[in-house]
Amino acid sequence: MKSESRSIRLNILDRLILAVSLRFGAKAKEVERFLKFAIVGTLGAVVDFSVLNVLQGTILPPVGEFEELNVRLATGIAFTAAVSSNFIWNRYWTYPDSRSRRISVQLVQFFVVNIAGLLFRLVFVGATYAAFGEAIFDASRITGSTERMNQIGSNASQAIAVIIVMFWNFFVNRYWTYNDVE
Numbered sequence: 722m723k724s725e726s727r728s729i730r731l732n733i734l735d736r737l738i739l740a741v742s743l744r745f746g747a748k749a750k751e752v753e754r755f756l757k758f759a760i761v762g763t764l765g766a767v768v769d770f771s772v773l774n775v776l777q778g779t780i781l782p783p784v785g786e787f788e789e790l791n792v793r794l795a796t797g798i799a800f801t802a803a804v805s806s807n808f809i810w811n812r813y814w815t816y817p818d819s820r821s822r823r824i825s826v827q828l829v830q831f832f833v834v835n836i837a838g839l840l841f842r843l844v845f846v847g848a849t850y851a852a853f854g855e856a857i858f859d860a861s862r863i864t865g866s867t868e869r870m871n872q873i874g875s876n877a878s879q880a881i882a883v884i885i886v887m888f889w890n891f892f893v894n895r896y897w898t899y900n901d902v903e
Contacts, residue, residue: 734760738753738756738757738760739753741756742756750903751895754815754816754895755891757811757814757815758811758815758887758890758891758894759887759891761807761810761811761814761815762807762883762887762890762891764806764807764810765803765804765806765807765810766803766883768799768802768803768806769799769800769802769803769879769883770799770876770879771799772795772798772799772802772803773795773796773799773875773876773879774872774876776794776795776798776799777791777792777795777872777875781794781795782868783795783850783868783871783872783875784866784867784868784871788871789847792846792847792850792871792875793843793846793847795875796842796843796846796847796875796879797839797843799879800835800838800839800842801839804831804832804835804839807831807835808827808828808831808832811831811894811899812824812827816899816902818902818903819898819899819901819902820901821901822901827898827899830894830897830898831894831898834889834890834893834894834897834898835886835890837889837893838886838889838890841882841885841886841889842879842882842883842886845878845881845882845885846875846878846879846882849874849878849881850871850874850875850877850878851870851871851874852874853873853874853877853878854870854871854872854873854874854875854877855870855874857870857873857874857877858870858873
């Protein structure tokens, strides 16, 4: 019964995506893929932010002697969890017609594309989290610890990086990893 319920929900979502994408005429299939990719990316962002905040709230606090290392490690681990989730969803839902390459080849390609995104993200988040945290605290008159300020800054930096990397990932994966679909 539960799998039937999930199937019905996915079918409703698929139908909604199809209805929107059909408005784009000849580009309908690409719009459908982008919408699915964006939904998968949103799910990945939930995984990403959840893992980031669990790690920062437990074993990798964004404060102390290893503050920057902890922020980068938490960001990298969260990213890897999200990419793994995204690959599975994109392989089986966004690009189900992409089967001319072995899954191992596509997985490597998908991770290469995403590693470029990760490198950008690590540099961007590492360079901006403290400034964003301070700016958010100042603008909203929040008070709290440096740890809290850095955690909020990490989330703000990561949110911006996720949006930038989503567009990179879609276009490069579409034309390299999944270039076997019409």
